[in-house]
Structure formats: structure tokens, C-alpha cells
Amino acid sequence: TEFMIIDNLPVEIAGEKNILDLIxxxxxxxxxxCYYSELSVxxxxxxxxxxxxxxxxxxxxxxxxxxxxxxxxxxxRLRKYRKMILExxxxxxxxxxxxxxxxxxxxxxxxxxxFGIKQVRFGNTFGEAELDTSSLCIVRDKSKCILCGDCxxxxxxxxxxxxIDFAFRGSKMCVSTAFDAPIATTNCVGCGQCxxxxxxxxxxxxxxxxKLWQDISDKDTKVVVQIAPAVRVGIGQELGLADGENVxxxxxAALKRIGFDEVxxxxxxxxxxxxxxxxxxxxxxxxxxxxxxxTSCCPAWVRYAELHYPQLMYKISTCRSPMQxxxxxxxxxxxxxxxxxxxxxxxxxxAKKYEAARDEFKKDGVPYVDYVITTQELIQMIRxxxxxxxxxxxxxxxxxxxAASGAGVIFGVTGGVTEAVIRRIADDKSVSAxxxxxxxxxxxxxxxxxxxxVLDGREVRIAVVSGLKNADSLIHKIRSGEKxxxxxxxxxxxxGCICGAGQPVAGREGRNKRSVGLxxxxxxxxxxxxxxxxxxxxxxxxxxxxxxxxxLHVDYVR
Ligand code: HC1
Ligand code: SF4
Numbered sequence: 001t002e003f004m005i006i007d008n009l010p011v012e013i014a015g016e017k018n019i020l021d022l023i024x025x026x027x028x029x030x031x032x033x034c035y036y037s038e039l040s041v042x043x044x045x046x047x048x049x050x051x052x053x054x055x056x057x058x059x060x061x062x063x064x065x066x067x068x069x070x071x072x073x074x075x076x077r078l079r080k081y082r083k084m085i086l087e088x089x090x091x092x093x094x095x096x097x098x099x100x101x102x103x104x105x106x107x108x109x110x111x112x113x114x115f116g117i118k119q120v121r122f123g124n125t126f127g128e129a130e131l132d133t134s135s136l137c138i139v140r141d142k143s144k145c146i147l148c149g150d151c152x153x154x155x156x157x158x159x160x161x162x163x164i165d166f167a168f169r170g171s172k173m174c175v176s177t178a179f180d181a182p183i184a185t186t187n188c189v190g191c192g193q194c195x196x197x198x199x200x201x202x203x204x205x206x207x208x209x210x211k212l213w214q215d216i217s218d219k220d221t222k223v224v225v226q227i228a229p230a231v232r233v234g235i236g237q238e239l240g241l242a243d244g245e246n247v248x249x250x251x252x253a254a255l256k257r258i259g260f261d262e263v264x265x266x267x268x269x270x271x272x273x274x275x276x277x278x279x280x281x282x283x284x285x286x287x288x289x290x291x292x293x294x295t296s297c298c299p300a301w302v303r304y305a306e307l308h309y310p311q312l313m314y315k316i317s318t319c320r321s322p323m324q325x326x327x328x329x330x331x332x333x334x335x336x337x338x339x340x341x342x343x344x345x346x347x348x349x350x351a352k353k354y355e356a357a358r359d360e361f362k363k364d365g366v367p368y369v370d371y372v373i374t375t376q377e378l379i380q381m382i383r384x385x386x387x388x389x390x391x392x393x394x395x396x397x398x399x400x401x402x403a404a405s406g407a408g409v410i411f412g413v414t415g416g417v418t419e420a421v422i423r424r425i426a427d428d429k430s431v432s433a434x435x436x437x438x439x440x441x442x443x444x445x446x447x448x449x450x451x452x453x454v455l456d457g458r459e460v461r462i463a464v465v466s467g468l469k470n471a472d473s474l475i476h477k478i479r480s481g482e483k484x485x486x487x488x489x490x491x492x493x494x495x496g497c498i499c500g501a502g503q504p505v506a507g508r509e510g511r512n513k514r515s516v517g518l519x520x521x522x523x524x525x526x527x528x529x530x531x532x533x534x535x536x537x538x539x540x541x542x543x544x545x546x547x548x549x550x551x552l553h554v555d556y557v558r
Contacts, residue, residue, distance in 0.1 A: 101205075228346060234498060296317040400535070
């Protein structure tokens with residue numbers, strides 16, 4: 001074994017790519033703005049500098065570990081250096097912290113506090129706020145950008161989109177779209193992953209809570225809400241509970257206190273999606289046509305396909321996403337209410353804001369989903385209402401849609417949609433078959449997974465991808481003939497919706513916990529298969545009769 005000496009202590013080198021990872025492994029939280037282990041190393045912010053025993057300074061993120069090397073992470077020189085960097089950043093940064101969307105979650109604010117910055121020795125050079133509010137998903141403000149490039153690398157390296165890049169040089173340098181066009185007019189798909197990695201308020205999730213509060217307090221409006229699968233395991237950490245803990249019951253209770261009239265679970269909508277998608281898939285298998293079937297629940301993926309692979313659109317499932325299926329059912333069900341009915345969806349996702357606004361999902365110009373509120377916005381609403389989340393008693397969702405299967409809950413993690421569909425189409429309905437499905441290869445947070453099952457003697461080949469670059473590479477392999485599949489699940493966010501940009505940001509450990517939390521919720525649920533959900537059966541016998549296409553499907557190909 002090889003060691004490095006970090007602050008006088010030996011630390012074993014175990015395949016770390018750089019000293020930064022090694023230092024963090026040793027329990028020292030070295031500050032960074034521009035380092036994400038999943039992205040390429042940029043080495044621009046210089047906050048992670050360390051000093052070796054000869055007095056030389058190294059950026060820890062871009063220095064590989066060397067056996068016997070000795071470094072210190074906190075010398076007077078390094079502290080001075082870091083303060084200087086922070087002051088320079090602050091001098092060119094709009095500092096309206098108290099009214100900033102990122103207030104309390106901003107890395108620049110956090111590090112300024114941590115390093116005890118009490119004054120900025122340089123004159124302010126920042127200009128006016130430069131807002132781009134063209135997108136329904138995110139808001140950009142160039143005046144808060146610190147040029148770490150995290151958004152640029154995320155958009156290009158993980159999502160294969162490249163909607164933003166560095167422009168100009170020197171003091172004019174900024175992150176920009178091509179020709180500075182409004183972001184909504186570019187090939188941005190709204191996944192929001194740029195906002196998830198942005199350390200400051202330069203890219204934030206669009207906040208739609210102000211108008212929603214008005215509707216909630218309006219006596220003549222009935223406000224019906226659905227909660228997405230991933231939200232229940234993504235919210236606890238910020239509200240005094242454990243990350244990944246399933247806190248669905250508390251969310252329901254909090255929403256009731258805030259004033260929502262009826263509270264439901266999007267997993268119920270997911271059960272509808274499973275039945276429809278499984279039916280569609282088996283029909284295509286029988287006719288051997290329009291294969292592979294691509295899933296359609298992720299609006300960022302659908303947008304990506306529209307922009308880059310229009311010729312593949314006919315292979316995308318015609319199923320509306322669970323959010324949309326459920327919303328259409330709700331609007332139909334409550335349509336006769338004497339009050340105005342507003343449907344809210346609490347989602348881990350920024351792209352759902354855009355999905356809700358698509359023309360396909362409107363009736364007489366009015367969207368089926370009136371508001372999409374992200375997990376982050378819900379946290380803010382809960383705080384604003386003064387609800388002590390860790391102390392409220394959990395409550396159950398309302399009738400008449402108050403049941404969901406475990407299959408519907410696991411939709412929130414990559415592979416979940418696939419597993420839920422396999423449960424539906426598998427010939428063997430035993431408990432052991434259920435367990436075997438979990439081990440086909442569909443579980444796990446890897447970006448690309450493959451599985452295969454046998455249906456009526458035919459091998460069905462399945463791929464599960466998350467991250468749009470992974471999706472793109474897979475499509476290339478299919479085109480070249482290297483790969484062949486029948487069913488492909490695509491989620492834009494690496495790891496699936498649990499890592500949606502509307503959720504509080506999670507590290508690798510947090511993601512694992514969220515994933516475990518959803519599978520645990522499935523294990524605890526008394527209904528495992530979507531077709532066993534009595535609500536779904538009642539819907540097919542009632543409201544959905546003769547309305548299946550109108551309420552549950554969509555034609556993206558025009
Ligand atoms: Fe998702 Fe879905 S799983 S898309 O990731 O199919 O957002 O959670 O609600 O619609 O159910 C998101 C999550 C969500 C839909 C479902
Ligand atoms: Fe939204 Fe989920 Fe798609 Fe991410 S993976 S863009 S959270 S639907």
C-alpha cells in the first residue's frame with residue numbers, strides 16, 4: 001500500500017484520481033467551486049490549493065496522488081490565498097443575497113461565511129442583473145456567475161446538449177448561449193442539471209409559488225395536488241430528517257395544513273402508465289413493429305428526441321407521463337365541481353414545468369396541470385407556512401384515488417419504470433418471480449444497464465439509460481447494428497428522478513439513500529403490481545371507459 005501525508009497524517013492511496021478526493025477521504029472538506037467528480041477537471045477556481053513540504057502550491061483537483069508526497073491543506077498562505085479569491089469573486093458579484101433564490105444554499109455565500117470574509121477590499125465591478133427568464137424551467141442571471149463552468153460541462157459532458165458555453169475572453173468572459181439567444185430558443189431540454197450544479201444564483205430553478213399561494217387562499221378555487229415518487233425521498237434531509245427517508249405521510253400532512261384541498265400520489269398515475277405502456281409494448285412485440293419502444297415519462301428526453309431524432313419519435317411510447325395521465329383523470333373527475341379546479345404537481349423535476357405547458361396537454365387552452373412545483377419550492381412553502389416538518393403526524397392520501405402500488409413508487413429511480421412494466425407483462429406472477437425481476441439487471445444507479453427476460457418463449461432485450469449522453473450513445477450503437485433492443489427506458493437525469501434538478505442537491509451517498517428509500521417503500525407496500533391497484537381497476541370500469549386515448553395517450557408525431 002502507498003500513502004500520502006496529509007496534514008501530518010498518513011492517508012492510504014486507493015485509486016483516487018486526485019489529491020482532492022484523497023483529502024476529502026481523510027475527512028477534510030477542502031473548498032471548491034468547480035469540482036464535480038462526475039465531470040472533467042477544470043481547475044479554474046483555485047480554492048482547493050494545498051502546499052507541499054517544499055512550499056510549492058498545487059491545485060488539489062488536478063494533481064494526482066503520489067506516494068510519499070506531503071501536503072498541508074490549511075497554512076497561513078493558503079488561507080490568505082483563499083480569502084483573496086473569495087474577495088475577488090465577491091467584488092464582481094451582485095450581492096443581493098437576502099432576496100436571491102439561492103439564499104442559504106449558495107456556495108459563494110457559504111464559503112464567504114466559512115472563511116470569515118467581513119469586508120471586500122476591492123471595488124464592486126458587477127453590472128446590472130442580466131436575467132434570462134425565457135425558460136419555463138430555469139432562470140439565468142449572468143451577474144451572479146463566477147465562471148466555474150460547472151453548468152457548461154454538465155450540459156455538454158453529461159447531457160450532450162451544449163446549449164451554453166464560455167464566450168469572450170478576459171474581463172468580458174461569460175457563460176452564454178450561442179449569439180446570446182434566450183435559453184428557451186436554444187436546444188435546451190429543461191432538465192435543469194445546470195442549475196443543480198451551479199454554486200451560486202446564476203442559474204436557478206424557476207419559482208412558481210407566488211401565484212399558487214393566491215389560488216390556495218382563494219375560497220372559490222379547489223386545489224388538487226399530486227406528489228411525484230421521488231419527492232418523498234428527496235425532501236427529508238432539508239427539513240430535519242434523514243436523507244432518503246420516505247416521508248410521504250408528512251408531505252401529505254404538510255400540504256393539508258398549507259391548504260391544499262385534495263392530496264394524491266403520482267404513483268397512482270404511474271400505475272395507469274404501467275398498464276397502458278405494458279399493453280402498448282406487448283402489442284408491438286406481437287406485431288414486431290415500432291421496436292424498440294422508448295419510454296415517454298421524462299419530458300427532457302422527449303424534447304431531446306424531438307430535437308435530435310425526430311425520425312425516432314414514432315417509437316416513443318404514446319403514453320402520457322404519469323403526471324399527465326393522472327392530471328387528465330383528475331380534471332375529468334372534478335370537472336363538474338362548482339368551484340374552479342386547479343391541479344398542482346409536486347415534482348423533482350424542472351422539465352415537468354415545460355411538459356405541463358405543452359399544447360398537447362391542454363384542453364381548450366387550459367393546461368391539465370396548472371402548476372408544477374419542485375421539491376425545492378415545496379420546501380420553501382413548508383418553511384414559509386411555519387410547519388415543523390419533523391414533528392407533524394403523517395397522514396394518508398385522499399380518496400377516491402388513494403392507493404398506489406410499489407411498482408408505481410419505484411418510477412422515481414432509474415430502472416423503476418422498466419421493472420414495473422416487467423412485473424406487469426411477466427407470465428409468472430409469483431412472489432419469487434417478483435424477486436427474480438429485481439435481479440435481472442434493472443436496478444442500480446449506473447448510467448447504462450441491460451437486462452433480458454423471456455416472454456412466451458421470445459427473448460426480450462431491455463436497456464435502461466439515464467443521462468442524455470448515455471441515451472445518445474445507445475442510439476448510435478443501435479444504428480450501427482452493434483446493439484439491438486426491444487424496450488428502452490430513458491431518463492435525462494443521471495440516476496433518474498431522484499436526482500432531478502428540482503430536488504435538493506445530493507452527493508453520491510445521498511443518491512444511494514434515495515434509491516434505497518424508494519425500493520424500501522416498494523417492499524413495504526401491500527400492492528406490488530400496478531394491475532392489483534383497485535383504484536386503477538375502478539377507473540377502467542368507470543371514468544376511463546371510451547376515454548382511454550383522449551385521457552391517457554398523446555401523439556407527439558405531427
Ligand atoms: Fe418522475 Fe414520473 S417518475 S417522471 O421521474 O414517470 O418528475 O419522481 O413524477 O410523470 O410517476 C418526475 C419522479 C414522476 C411522471 C412518475
Ligand atoms: Fe425530470 Fe425525471 Fe426526466 Fe430528470 S429524469 S428531467 S427529473 S422526468
